[in-house]
Amino acid sequence: MQILVCGGTGCRDLESEAILESLKLEVEANALENDIQVVRTGCFGLCSLGPIVKIMPDDVVYFKVKHGDAREIVEEHVIKGKKVERLLLKDPVNNKSLVSSAEMNGFKKQLRIVLRNCGVIDPENIEESIAHNGYEALGKVLTEMTPDDTIKVIKDSGLRGRGGGGFPTGIKWEIARKNKADQKYVVCNADEGDPGAFMDRSVLEGDPHAVLEAMAICGYCIEADKGLIYIRAEYPLAVARLKTAISQAREYGLLGKNIMGTGFSFDIEIRYGAGAFVCGEETALIHSMEGLRGEPTVKPPFPAEAGFRGKPTNVNNVETFACVSPIILKGADWFAGIGTARSKGTKVFALAGKINNVGLIEVPMGTTLRDVIFEIGGGIRNGKKFKAAQTGGPSGGCLTEKHLDTPIDFDNLIAAGSMMGSGGLIVMDEDDCMVSVAKFFLDFTVEESCGKCSPCRIGNKRLHELLDHITKGKGTLADLDRLRNMSLVIKDTSLCGLGQSSPNPVLSTLDNFRDEYVAHVTAKKCPAGKCRDLMEYFIIAENCVGCTACARVCPVNAITGQRKEPHVINPSICIKCGACKEKCKFDAIIVQ
């Protein structure tokens, strides 16, 4: 029997390490260490319900475990075979306990290819990876397949880059293979930068060998013997696990010289990013690795022609690499059988925002937004109404109710004015102001623009300023046209993907929520009640009993009135802090 304890960053922050230690102590106290294995795994995905402990082969999952629960889990479940009811998830409909992951909606519609080993194996033990087919694909490729055969399989599988662009991976490899050079490089882009996205981190923390193996396969295909992983230094756990994995793989002869005795050599080094979003763009990433300023250059030349140190370089994202081994082992047809016509396989999403099950999910391409949000994600928090979902990170666009039944894939998202991006999915409800949402995302891109090209450097700043102007009630209808024109020009003229997509949140909210913009500029009202400058606090005279609580709490003395008489707020003094509303016990204060 195995007790799996999530060792992902989220659960670790909730002291899953202490739970792991307690469980080990309990197992030892009961002299079960020969029969029961306590394993630290990667992320299970249901981060909002962590820390998570899973008992295998029973497939029983315990949520929100505390280290004081260790004794009960061991004594009750492990020894007596009785489930610890209070740690099980309850079905929101009938309040029945959900025992196995198969029963849970959150897992039911998922298909885990990329995350196949996350939450299953101990990422710090290469033998567990090998036991779960790790490096089998590399062996198969090195002994049974030519590089061209391998590339053909990847091409036929229809795998497209998961970092955002969606370029066909097989073709990328083929181009890098065709460019002859004395030295080539395989680069893994682990510079995950979208706010709230942690797909790559989870893969690297939970199954680092999947990436190392795929990089070696890529190296074999394009004739490179050097791999580089560009990872943000803010991912210390992923870095540590990668380092462990690399040294273990070298020890086992799965990296380094003459891998598996086939004569093929491939080794991997880690390069650290300093946390610049733009360094996720492949040319900027390469320049950063070269010790230069992390900013993009014009393509062509593409990295496949002249990349790291001017040599042909194949850059793929973590998630893309994580798809490779299963494709080799199960075949191109298997992978191509999953997903939609032009988007194959699965996609990992990081669910965030106003959604019940915040966490990491993996679904087949073509799953609808409705399934993702309402089935897997457990719906909107506090029973509020769904308003929009932002896909593609800060430079994606907002999808609305009318897109709920659109199958999610590369092309449909672009057609809907958004993009796949790396897989962030932020859900917004009726309380969110879409102008503010656009401003929020612009905040990020303004901060993260490298400053090389003028439309991105200055244009995004101007967009942000104008949005700010509008949320303050100072905008005009003409400003909306200007917003659109600036957005279109920034997209059309920016040098790299950052600027080419940064206005997406503006354009898609302008398209889908124009009424809200118009309300801000004409009626000077924020329909969601989010924009402080457009709010006004009122006292409903009928409800006010004149208790004076509001007047006493007001920091600027904006409220006047006689005791036991209705009070009045002076809007010219009110700073809209909301203290009065919070204090009022009679629901007499409203915001408009």
Place this chain on the structure above:
Amino acid sequence: METVKLTIDNKEIEVPKGMTIHKAARKIGIEIPVLCYMELHDMQIENKPAGCRICVVEVQGRRNLAPSCATKCEEGMVVKTHTTRVLNARRTVMEFILSDHPKDCLICPKSGNCELQSMAQQLGIREIPGQEIAAMSTYRKDTSPSIIRDLDKCIMCRRCEMMCNEVQTVGALSAVNRGFMAAVAPAFEQNLEHSTCTYCGQCVAVCPTGALTEVNHTPEVLRALADPSKTVIVQTAPAVRAALGEEFGMEPGTLVTGKMVAALRALGFDYVFDTDFAADLTIMEEGTELLDRLTRHLNGDTTAKLPILTSCCPGWVNFFEEYFPDLKDVPSTAKSPQQMFGAIAKTYFADKIKVDRKDLVVVSIMPCLAKKYECQREEFSTDGNRDVDFSISTRELAAFIKQANLDLNNLADDEFDSPLGESTGAGVIFGATGGVIEAACRTAYEIYTGKKLERLEFNELRGLDGVREATIDFNGLPLKIGIANGLGNARKLLEEVRSGKSQFHAIEVMACPGGCIGGGGQPLHHGNSDIIKARAAAIYREDNSKPLRKSHENPFIIKLYEEFLGKPNSEKAHHLLHTHYFYNKKKVVVKQ
């Protein structure tokens, strides 16, 4: 040569493969506006970051607009350079750039010569929408002995950075910060004075706006001229006469020696002298030093270091003091002509006219910004009185002449005063790369061989290639000569010297591409290398027209030695005309 056919604005054109759209369009008379892009054709200098996005064009089948400066022509391409989409994008991007640029054109030192200003005119920008809510990126101003940085005016064209790093390999300037606050500055945004800057001024020479300008010393000169107790004399460097006319609408390459003298006299200088005289003196000292070292070397004296390096360029002196302090006994100890002139003027000439050196003000007109710094070096003054009091650039002189209501075109030629205005053709060619060493050869040959030189033109030493080498037959002794213009090229030769691999007996170095004619204080070339070539031709024309073309035949030089200095490299000559090198820069106090 492989070619491709494409269509630009409905015109078919066939161009060599690899040519950019911008250059191809130019071939058929379509001038696509460019801002950050700059090329000095034939000089291997190109700035192509594709950052400003002004030159965007529409390419059929491409999703976004293409920067024509950096997009290569492809077979069958259909390019449109002025569609509504392109014009709107270009205008909007220009509005972005202008929205973050100070509007003080009226009092900007670059006004009338600013590429941003011209572009705004060309694009017909008459208003900047949203300026009232647009924040500006502002920075601390920085004044060094030679160069003023006003980053508020930086448009991130990166030309200065390219010159400083790629061409000059000085590495003082690079992009700092990101996004809206990105600008080009020394590391850690320290002052230029505390950076590796050599004051070569090539950043100023290429800056399209008023972000980089020279420190203006004209007011001090004006004050001296107005002071009746002062005798004010002026020296003019050889390269000035070949470029000054450009500021008055004359064709590049027009020689204005006589008019310049007339203008200076009209400005009120008491004596108008020529740095060429000091250039002849430099040849006497440096040539003698070369022959001395050469003879000792040939006689087996291992302490006699070869090659000897010229030392008349202060940017170059700063460069080797900064980067090659271990080689500081390799260059000639001879001062630059500017400083030799000052030293002689404040001793020999002051005595002659019976003026105390404190009442004698020496002004130099230089094509150079490093000379401003050089004349402020402590070792070039006696009891706090500088040998050269003020150095002003060709551009400053032009402005000065205009302020005095003079039009150079309408002035009658005048003659330099005697004795410090008399020079030979050898002195004139100091202004072009290769000129110093050619002048030295003319003298050294006759002294070394005792024979008369039949052919004075050493064409093998001329040209604009960055590194040139030639072997001159010194009556059986093959004298190996190296020439570098541009500090990056100098670095190559210096590295060879450092590693003991240098084959040369003598090396001439000029910090600026093309030599002094391409100096940082010259009229702006705006990326037209034909201007620099025309100036070189003018320099050699002046040499040809001179009755005397060998420094040692200058009768006033001969007289100077007879009356005052004794022999070349005599003790007195050493005291007045030679210097030593050390890491000195940080001691200079900035004079505001």
